[in-house]
Amino acid sequence: MQTISILHPLTALILSPLLPGIINRTKAFFAGRKGQPLLQTYYDLARLFQKTPVYSQTTSWIFRAGPLAGLASAITALLVLPIGGGAAMFNFTGDLIFLIYLLGVMRFFTVLAAIDTGSAFEGMGASREVQFSVLAEPALLLSLLAMGEIGEITLAAGIQETLPRLSLSGIYTSLSFSAWMHSGTVLLLAASALLIVLLTENSRIPVDDPTTHLELTMIHEVMVLDHSGPDLAMILYGAAIKLWIFSALLAGVLIPVRSGNFLLDGAATLGGIFLLTIVIGVIESSMARLRLLRVPQLLSGAGVLAILAIVLVLRG
C-alpha cells in the first residue's frame, strides 16, 4: 500500500500542469478558436525557470520566500490527499484540517509577498483573497465533514474499517455509488459547496477572472503581478497543484468508483479530474464573472449548503 500510495503525489506533480491547458482548450473550443497547446503550462514553466527575475526595490526577502513556501505547502498537501479507492501516503484523524491549514500557509505567504511590493493593486488582491477565504474555509471543512459522517453510516452497514474515520483517506475510501443511493442529497449538497469553493480558491469565473491582469476586479492574478522568472514559475506550478487537489477532492465524490482494483479506481478518478477541468472550462465559457460584491453571497451560499448537508446527515 505504501509503495503504491507514493504514485499519486508523483502523478499529481507530473500531470497537474496539464489542467490549466485543458481548461484553456475547452474555452478556446467554445470561443471558436484553436487555442494554445495542451502542454502550454509546461512550456511556460520551462521558459520561466530559465529566465532571470526582476525584483522591485521595495521588496524584502518575504517577496522571494512567498513562492517557495507556497509551492512547498502545495506539494506537502499532496501527501495527505487520497485518490481512487486507495489511501494517501499519510492518513490520520483530522488530516483534512491539516490539508486546509496547509493551503492557509500557502495563502499566508502569497498574501504577504503581495503586500511586500507596496503596490496598490497587489494590496487590493491580497485583501480580497483573505476576505473570500474567511467564507470558503468553513464551507470546505464542513462539506468534507458531512461526507465523513456519511462514511460512518456506510461503515455501520457492515464494511470493515481500517483507516481513521475522520481522515480524508477514510472519508474517500468509504464513499461509493451506494452512498449516492442512500444519501445522495447530502453528497449533492456537499459536492455543490465543494464546487463553489473550488472555483473561488482557484480564482476561476464566476469569482475571479484568470485571463485579465489589469482590471480592478481580479484577485489571484493581481497578487502575483510583480513575480517573474523562477518565482513566477513556482507560483504557476503551485496554482496548478492546488487546482489538482481541489479537483481530486470533488472528482472523488462525483465518481466514486470503488472496485478494489487499484488501477481501475485510480483511472476513474484521473478521468474524473480531467472531466472536471472540462466542466470548469464550460462554466468559464458560459458565464460572466460575478460582481465582486456578490461573491460573498455566493460563498455564504456554499457555507449554507455545507451546513445543510451536515445537518441532514446528522439528523437522518
Added chain:
Amino acid sequence: MRLILISMMILCFSGLCSFFTGRNPRFANIMGAGGTVLGCLVGLVPATIVLWTGQTMSIHRPWQVPFGSFSLQIDALSAFFLFTILILSAVAAIYGNTYLWEYRKRKNLGTSWLFFNILVASMILVVISHNGMLFLMAWEIMSLASFFLVTFEDEKENVRRAGWIYLVATHIGTAFLFVLFILLAHKGPSLDFDHFISFGLNGTSMAGLAFLLSVIGFGTKAGFMPFHVWLPEAHPAAPSHVSAVMSGVMIKTGIYGLLRTLTFLGQPEPWWGWLLIAIGLGSGILGVLFALAQHDLKRLLAYSSVENIGIITLGLGLGVLGLSLNQPVLAVLGFGGGLLHVLNHALFKGLLFLGAGAVLHATGVRNMEQLGGLMRQMPWTGAIFLIGSFAICGLPPLNGFVSEFLIYVGAFMGTGLSGVSLSSIGVITGLAAIGGLAAACFTKAFGIVFLGEPRHTPALLGHEIGWGMRIPMMLLAFGCLAIGFFAPTVISAMVPVIGNVTGLLKIDIDTHLAVVTVPLQRVTALSCIFILILGFLIYLRRHLLSDRTPAQCNTWDCGFVRPTASMQYTASSYAQPITSMFGFFLQTHRKIHAPRGLFPAKASLHTHTDDVFFQGLFLPLFRGIERILLPLHWLQQGRVQIYILYVAVTILALLIWNLR
C-alpha cells in the same frame, strides 16, 4: 514547596530594593529585572517537579483572618499555570530592563519594577492559594499592581482613562467572586478549597448559579465578550513588557479561576458547556473582527487576546460537555486543547506584544497607517514578529496549530453524539472562521507594519533594537517552534493537568489522547517533509540564479512610473472588505471628504471602530446608575467629621441589630 515561598520572597524583596533605589535608574532596573528572573527561575523548580511527577505539594498554616488560612497547594493544574506565568514573566522582565531605559529621565523606574514584581508574585499566589480568603486577597493585589503598571505614563489623559476603566471593570468582576465564594462556603466551616469540595454544591441547584457567577467574575478578568471592554483600553496604555505579561498570563488567571471553580462544582450540567461554547464563539469571532478593524497595533493585539480567550473557552466548553454527558474523549481533548492554548497564547501573544513594543521603541508610533517597510531597518524584529503572526494564525507547523487541532478533533468526535452535535458543528465552523479571520488580521498587522514602503516619516527613522530586547523575543519564538515540532511530547506531559481538571485516571486519559498523539506524530513528520521540500526549493532557486543577476526596478504599478508610498494599500483599506461585510457588528464610523469637481484638491477618509459593547451597553448603563445615584450626592460632604459620624452610626446600628 519552600522554593515557591522563596521565589515570592525574592520577588517582593527585589521589588522593594528597586523601589528604594529608584533614584539610580541603572541599579533599580537591574535589581527589578534581575530579581524577577531569579525569582521565576527558583519558582520554576517546584512547578516542573509537580508537572513531572504529578505529585501535589501543599502547606497549611493557621491565619488570624476570619475563615482564612494560609494554605497553599501546587497540584498539576496550578503547576501548569505557574509554569506559564513564570516563563513569560522572566522573559518580559529581561525585555523590560532595556525597554524602560529610555524612560529613566522622566519616570521613577523603581516604582514600576516594584509593581511588576508584586504582580508576578501575586499571580503566583493566585494560582497556588488553597483558601478563598487568600485567593481573593492575592487576586486583589494582582489587580491593583497591574492597575499601577497600566498607569505608568499617567501624564497622558488616555492612560488615566484606561486605568480607570480597568479598575472599575476588575472590581465589578471581583464583586461577583465575593458572592461566588460566599455561596461556595455557606455550608462548610471555612473558605478552604478542600471544604468547598467536601461541603460543596455538588448536584444542588445552587451549582448552576455558582457557575454563572464564576463565568462573570472570572470572565471579566479573562476578557469574555461582553466583559472584555477593559482589555483594548488597558493593554495599549501599559508599557509593552507589561502588556505582554497582562495579555499573556494575567488574563489567564481568569481561566484558571474558572477551571478551579469547576473542580468544586462536581458533575457539570450540559448547559454549562453550551454557555461556554456560545461565549467562546462570540468572543472568538467578534474579538478577531474588532482586531481586524483597529489601526493601533497594540489595540489590535488586545482584541486578538479576546479572540484567543474565545478559542480557549471553546475548548473548555467541549470539555465541560464531555464531562456532563459522560464522553471522556471530548473532555480530554477539549480541556487538553484549551489548556495547551493557554500556554501557546502566552508564548505568541507575549512575543507579539514585545514585537509591538520594539516597533514603538524604534519609531515612537503605534498607528499602523503611519508605519510600513520596517523590515529593512528591523530585520530581526520583523522575522520574529512573522513567527508570532504565523503561530497565532494557527498554521502548521507552529504551536498554534497543535492546540487548535486538539479542539477540532475533539469537536469531530462530538459530531453524531446526541446533545453535542450542534455544539460540535458550531465549534468547527467557528474555529474555521476564526482561523480565516485571524489570517486576515495578522497578514495585515505584519504586512502593513513591516512590508512595503514607509508610509510616514517616523517609520524611516526606525532602527533595529538591541540584543537586550531581541533575545527575549527569540526565546519566545523558539518556544513557539519547539511546541510545534515536539507536540506529541508536550501533549503527553499535560496528562496530569488534564487529569486534575477532568478527574479521570491517567490510564484513561492516555487511551483517549491516543486519538490525537498518532495524528500529531504524523503532523510532525509532514512538517519535517515540508521543511525538506522548502529547503530543496530554496536550493533549486539558488542554483538556478547562481549565474544570473536579478534586475532591480520599481514596483510594477500598471504603467504608472512613479508609485509613491501613499499609494500603497493601507491598514484600513486592507481590512475594509471584511469590516464592511460584518459592518452590522462593528459599527465603524467613517468621515469622508470625497474628492469633488473636475480638479479635486483634497480628499480624506477617516474610519474609527469603537467598541460596540462599551458604547452601547456599559456607557449607557453607568450613566443610568450615575443618574439614579445623583440624588444621594448630598451624603458626600467632603468633611471627615461627617464620615466618622456615618461610621459611628453604622456601628451603633449593627450593635443594636446584634442585641435584638
